[in-house]
Amino acid sequence: MLNSQIKPISQQPAATTGPVSDWLGETRSSQIPVGLGFRTTSERAVSAHEHVYLEGDAQTHMYQVLEGVIGVYKLLTDGRRQIVTFHYPGELIGLDQTGYFIDSAEALCSARIRCIPIDAVDTLIATEPGFGQAMMRLLSTELADTREQLLSLGRKSAMEKLATFMVRIVMRNKRNGIDSNSIHLPMTRSEIADYLGLTVETVSRNFTKLKESTVIRLCSNSVVEVLDVSRLEAIADGSA
């Protein structure tokens, strides 16, 4: 309790792999150091289309994706949906603590998550130097990603949005050591549309266009091979 400071920002090391995973383990619960408050965490299987939480729920837990992909979205009263982010294994959901969830989260496919009571997070913040700092950096990264998406939604064409979406998946794969140009899309066209602020039809038409210009190849509905990454990048940032 006495040594519970969060490290000064200027002394933070450059982010490479998520530092929070040092406390939370990569993907397996066996990696959680006991004695840090994690005796209270639990795993939960979430089937496809099942919700993790709903907008307005009290934020009693933070979640870490262990398997599968979780979509976080907001709704308008008439049903229009905006997916604000997709969360992949290893990532934390609910870092932003405002008391109540401001959006809903549902599994896009069969998934597994670790549920971390806020109390346990508090304990880590209070007892583990650097944990608060790590959370702050993750939160900063999430804000940065969201602002990047604002640029996409506000200023890019349908084609540029789709290209940007896929480029970012390729980059994330590369960061995670997956050096393949085949990308897996666990979400439906409709979910991609709701993430990019488009309709299913527009998404589909632009997949077709990219296919016809041999920038990508559709191996199946959920597997895309990027044939020309640099061209896809050029399309993504509007310099094509």
Place this chain on the structure above:
Amino acid sequence: MLNSQIKPISQQPAATTGPVSDWLGETRSSQIPVGLGFRTTSERAVSAHEHVYLEGDAQTHMYQVLEGVIGVYKLLTDGRRQIVTFHYPGELIGLDQTGYFIDSAEALCSARIRCIPIDAVDTLIATEPGFGQAMMRLLSTELADTREQLLSLGRKSAMEKLATFMVRIVMRNKRNGIDSNSIHLPMTRSEIADYLGLTVETVSRNFTKLKESTVIRLCSNSVVEVLDVSRLEAIADGSA
């Protein structure tokens, strides 16, 4: 240094006025408690259209707006611009620490800011219990606001975007104790357009429509009187 913990999230009080202002003062530098590392802060006058920082600059400082409004934006290579947020007096810019600025900030009108070296922020985090917690909550709020804007950009019509924009200004004024339905818009139509992902012409046309339906009244180009707040809210969330 010994008591430098950040408060557990579950013990955070409900946000009313920004807690960081307890350390930074409301708007006047005289309110800064000395001895907290703030001997190193400085004030800076920023004239209209002058930049506070540019994308790619090293994040050596955090800034607090003292007077005026600062626009934070991202650019595409061909010049398309997306303004990601407007910052008003009292607000902090650069809470998100990723090493380098991922966007640019410029004064929309003549402004004054306090420049806070990151070292000074580090000192506060390390010595003032609750400061890190306060920063985390502000960061969470900023993420929440940005996600709300994602919903606007991705799923709302031009008219709904404009109504949402003005409703949020009315609400912010109300939060700050300004109980007037007259709102001041220090930014140009072009800047509003770049914030809402629209063109100047579309913004102007929708101002005219709102005027014709007597929801608002344009006192001048920069002063709008909201005649029917509940109707504006209905338009904003698509239930009109």
Place this chain on the structure above:
DNA sequence: CGGGTTTTTGAATTTTATCAATGGCTGTGG
């Protein structure tokens, strides 16, 4: 008061959405 900028308005065009129908994949039960 004047000049330059900003805002508004109009007409034509482009982009994306909507409506409608077909095609294709998957998983299940006969």
Place this chain on the structure above:
DNA sequence: CCACAGCCATTGATAAAATTCAAAAACCCG
């Protein structure tokens, strides 16, 4: 194992929304 049902994706035709191009009007600052 095959047929079928249901969902998902694609394609086409049309409509709506917003952009673009162009010009006039209003505003603001010196």
